[in-house]
Amino acid sequence: MGSERQDRMKALGARLRGLRTEAGLTGAVLAQRAGVGQPTVSKVETGRMVPSVDVLGRLSRALDLDESTTQEVCDLLVAVEAAPNAVESSSAEAPVGSSLDEVVRSARLVRSFQCVVLPAMLQSAEYARHVFDSAPGATPEGVGRAVAARVERQSLLYEPGRESVFVLTEGVLRTWPGSPALMLAQLDRLLAVESLSTVRLGVIPWRQAVPVMPRHGFTLCDRTAVVVETFRGEHVVDDSAEVAAYEDAFSRFEEAATFGSDVRELLLRVMKDFRDLGGPATR
Incomplete structure (x- = not known):
């Protein structure tokens, strides 16, 4: 993943984390209100996951954001999606899911x-490990990450x-x-x-x-x-x-x-x- 895209993901995550803190909510409470998994909230806030438009909408509503702030976080998501990837994923990373x-x-x-x-x-x-091991170009590191994400x-x-x-x-x-x-x-x-x-x-x-x-x-x-x-x-x-x-x-x-x-x-x-x-x- 390119550094520019990574920076924009972190900026979106930091803004959402700040809004959650201002609302006095824990990650678990926000996840429950939004109807998403707590790991999703954590990954979005730390810049490790790009939320879909639907997930971002659920988080915005759960945070009771006003119209201007909702538009702000939507714009941040658009910026993430528009950012170029400096390094394309290799076939070894394809199974990550x-x-x-x-x-x-x-x-x-x-x-x-x-x-x-x-x-x-x-x-x-263990079953998932065999699935990912059989993919073309699989590496031990890539397989390990893929299995962890799947579980x-x-x-x-x-x-x-x-x-x-x-x-x-x-x-x-x-x-x-x-x-x-x-x-x-x-x-x-x-x-x-x-x-x-x-x-x-x-x-x-x-x-x-x-x-x-x-x-x-x-x-x-x-x-x-x-x-x-x-x-x-x-x-x-x-x-x-x-x-x-x-x-x-x-x-x-x-x-x-x-x-x-x-x-x-x-x-x-x-x-x-x-x-x-x-x-x-x-x-």
């Missing part, structure tokens, strides 16, 4: 369909007022990196997440025909954007016709999926298969 991170953090409804790899929001740290983002699953819907094919549960032990830990995490009131987890069993031949996985953020992850990075699509097409596809996958107790039973069966693969050490 910044695009997905920003749009997911500002969304209240996240819907993800995956046919090969687990959704980013459900991945354990930190998952705190959004627990926030009241958010809804997350995940639909997987059974093939996702049986496409595994590392070892059976890694997958046992990962499947145990899925069981825990499935029980959350803010999450719906569905699986299309292999005995069930898919309604549409899946070409790739995707994540819908509210009804305004869709994120597609590739080997080299992420693509955010906000064209309304494209988003509508992905919404239609997701609805069809969701209708074909099983939820609730059926999913828990399926996860337990898959766990048994991984125990059988791993032998006595994983029992």
